[in-house]
Amino acid sequence: MIASLPEACDLVVVGSGWFGLGAARAYIQSHPDQRIAVLESNDSVGGTWSEKRLYPGLKSNNMLGSYEFPDFPMKSEIYGVKELGHIPGAFNSTVGLVESTESGWTLTVSSPSGERQFHTKKLILATGLTSTPNIPSYKGAESYGKPFFHAKDFCRRADEVKEAKNAVVIGGAKSAYDVAYAMIESGATVDLVIKPDGNGHVWIAPRKLTPLEHRLDTILNIRALSWFSPCPWGHEDGFGGVRKFLEKTSFGKMLARGFWNVMGNDVLQRNQYDSHPELQKLKPWYSVFWIGSGLSILNYDTSFFDMIRDGKVRVHIENIDYLAPGKVVLENGDELVADAIICSTGWKKESTITFASLDDTGLGLPIDEKEKANLSLEYDTKPNLPRQPKKALEPLRYYRFMVPSGMLAKRNFAFAGMISSVSTAICASTQGLWITAYFDSRLDRETKTQDEVTREIMMHTQWGKWRYPCGYCASLPDFVFEGIPYVDMLLRDMGIRNKRKGSFIKEIFSPYCPEDYDGVLDEYRVKIGVVGE
Template sequence: MPESYDLVVVGSGWFGLGAARAYIELHPDQNIAILESNETVGGTWSEARLYPGLKSNNMLGSYEFPDFPMSEKIYGVKPLGHIPGAVLNRYLTDFAKHYGIFKRLQFNSTVGVVESTESGWTLTVTSPKGERKIQTTKLILATGLTSTPNIPQYKDADKFGKPFFHAKDFCKRADDLKGVTNVVVVGGAKSAYDVAYAMVESGATVDLIIKPDSTGPVWIAPRKVTPLQHRIDTILNVRALSWFSPCPWGHEDGYGAVRRFLQKTAIGRMLVKGFWNMMGNDVLQRNQYDNHPELQKLKPWYPVLWIGSGLSILNYNTSFFDMVRDGKVRVHVENIERLAPGRVVLENGDALVADAMICSTGWKKESTITFSGLDKTGLGLPTDEMGQAKLSAEYDAKVLKEFPILENQPVLRSKTKKSAEPLRYYRFMVPSAMVAKRNFAFAGMISSVSTAICASTQGLWITAYFDGKLEREAKTEDEIVREIMLHTQWGKWRYPCGYGASLPDFVFEGIPYVDMLLKDIGVQNKRKPSFIKELIEPYCPEDYNGVLQEYRQKQGIVVK
């Protein structure tokens, strides 16, 4: 007989742990398993993905579960300190143990196939002991957005003869990098900077290659921004500032009139543009890109308004930009023509000596998990290709009517690609055809700067949804489809230089998203002690401490 569970959670990163914690606390007597493909918890912060110098973008206090504070006494991180990767792994492990998750974890267990059945789901799981089947009534997939590397294919790659891998394996391949003197790093995102920094720290010289038809160098900010010296990792969670970001669920914060003024009037849009120009110019001036010809190559190509959650923070012990100025990191805005033995040949003819090549080239949104037994709608919407095209055109028009500022899109350097369908899920968690079944949800299929807050809130929402306890939800297929279309079609217009065209991408939208989920659940979303603080004090995880207990009390759930 196959193993059988009431709930299986796949993945033990932030979102998997958040989902498991909420469900376990409210269903302590049910049979629950958490499957993890790695040997440790943490997802991005699992031991296998750590390397010297790796730190979080977030600083202490903004990257922790609401009711499990990362105290300085226990974890040794100082105020305004970025959190080392090893500390985050320890913290997430401690969280899993504290809330009864760890004892339910099965490590080295990779889910390959998910089959829909009359009683729920059958999973095909591979582990060192072989392949086995697992049955479960309910299923949460929390494998996240950074599981499947996107590795470019280069001409004559087989002739390179040197270590060549994705940044995901930077830790695993550490032995291959010992003693190297010249390393090529491909990519313009923060992870590329992290790898380049680590290699220079180890004594190598780095050639950083940024494709000219990409979205360009990352927007990366100092710890504090604006003339008022706000923390960059928390200023994005200030409610009043979220009004300046056009968002279809923004009204969930209760300030729809202010948002309509800012988005629908000429004066309002002028204020919005001024806000974003101020934010962008502040970062550009502080980083002094124009003071050195090599640094100019790292100056972002597009206004910060359009960037999305790829926005990052300078969290290094020493200056990364000094490494560029000193020639230890050499920047090339160029395409790679081919690889040769120990060389990376660029289209301009330059042949870069390379003892190793590391690709920080992002992730595939497509999961490696295969679904079977689904109806013809699958994970998409109940419409054919022509119907989907009609819906997309309809909601393009709706988005631009609601947010006219989005019509003036930036001109991208990247080549026009055939647009793929974005992830279209209800509340960014449940495929439309599965809403009524209440037995399946994705957790963490969003890219957000408010990871910890979103992870805990999504986890509780999924539990309430599974239990049929949401106080507010779309009831008909038409309602579900129309809400999904508005929320997902908005993304491509809002963040064309980020992930918006393919998946949910949140910057200032994170707190309004949490507002929406908490109102669905029936828990107070405005959690500050005064009106003024509600508007201008950043929301941090600690503000949501007690949400799960409030929900439990509201539902009259007594935990033994």
């Protein structure tokens, strides 16, 4: 609660999702005598998985063993999740203003009990990517007269729609499928509306893929398969020669194309999109190569696609023209009866926190637009990716995707979780420890000069601008097969071994899971001389 916060802290973490908790845990374990606070705008911890955002039937894409902190495993006997089972999703202090001071940061924090300011030496912002919903604006919305809200509030407002006979769900992401499934389970029929000028619908797959029947949630963390995805930090895994072969030689490029074709065709065939005209509308528009971390898993108790075949879900690839009382009118003139409208329309990526007194540091790169444009052109071809006809946005340009370059020397500020990754659990714990090591000036490896920092940031973020145009595109780093090499880079920065398997064969072909990183925090604690619990 806000009333229990100290007047001053050594560290404040804003946000209590995966990345916020991971960052707080790493710092607390390494600094047991310091004063640390975690601020959360919701009234329970967990971010996306906080109690009041858990709508009926919500499950993670991940199965048992791939969605846990390395040294805090989710035991089947405790949590009731069986092998191959999907993990169920079974404070009120909002930071509004952040001001930089000579000795740290002053935060303006509001809560039900009022507003208060207090000071912290170090600050981690882990507000995440799913905090502020993106709700579309439609003509006639004021006259609609029925429940109209974002999927974020589906749990909180579930009672308002439990008697709905027909619901309109807007969007083509996994959350749209989840909401549609839950509404059908409660007795409604659903009109699923997907705009024709977006990225289309989610690539969604069965739990196991490829002729080897490998779990999708772990196949993405196999080193050998990560080689098929071009990435500027890929060499951090120690297999840069293999990557050059696949990216630079004709035969290697042919192998890479074959790999992605196998991945994509396997999903298309198993989902049988061409077996029904409504299912055909959900056939992905772009190759799986370009999709990003939106790749999802069919984790429902019964077949969602059978619901479509049975007419319980009607699919519309169309824009909404306007809303009328109890109706949604599409641009083609179709009128949809709607007892409720639920928007699975993504998230605003800008922070709700206002920064002040940052004129001397700032959150951007310390270069002018001309120099930035020149560096953008230089790194557009590294790696050499074909271009998709998508709008190229301006990326978030932070060192290691965490620290604004102008703040590097101060060692008192970092973002955690400004990435989207299918390896959330692993990336969250590793980012948290890297930030602790950075704050402690304990990184073994660090880019030194401002020019080197700028160039590295531009290389990494310009890659993101083109790699996943059907994912988060340039707005945020998006990792699929790049997550484990990213963790390699952070661990090597800290001087901690990144290859953690017992043999060469396992290192290449066995998927990395959170349990493989059990002991990383203890290795860092030993390194800095912290002993005991």
